[in-house]
Amino acid sequence: MNRAVRSAAVVVIAVSLLGGGAAAAFAEPAQLHAPKPIVATAPVAAQLTAKASATTVHAWQEFRISGTAKGIKAGTEVTVQQKQGAKWVSLPAQAPVNTSGTYSVRVKLGLKGVNQLRIGAGSAISPVVSVTVR
Structure with a gap:
């Protein structure tokens, strides 16, 4: 092999290694440009x-009414709701x-x-809590 061909091969390998590591230097073109799979995760459902x-x-x-709030950002206001008739x-x-994901009202x-x-x-919405007022 002559000196020019060897130098060109060394340059190609060096550029490939710098651009993407050892796998990129010897990978097939289809492997270099294949998209990586995207794994979607469902957001945590808010629970009170x-x-x-x-x-x-x-x-x-x-x-006081206290409890936990999962899937709800800290600082979010929770509100007490009262059933009045059908509303x-x-x-x-x-x-x-x-x-810490808790609240106390x-x-x-x-x-x-x-x-x-x-x-x-x-x-x-949390489960219903009953309180009797006398």
Whole structure:
């Protein structure tokens, strides 16, 4: 092999190694340009839990609803909702989700009887919690 051919071969191999490693230096052209598979992962569905600190309270007595928020970004406000007739109404009781994914909301109710409450954040809704006001 003459000197010019050897030099050209060395240059081609060196450029290939610099451009893509050893596999690129000796790979078939189809292997160099084949797209890598994309693996899609589904986002975590937002989930809320809720638990009242008391099941029976006096009118306007403060209690807490606390729980966990999975798939919900820290700092997002969760809101207490109360069932009034056939509708769920948001109450002026909110708290942010903290960095550990939990929340705790202070609540005072004046509507006597069994109150059905839940926590909402965006489209995520917790299971219903019942608190009786006397």
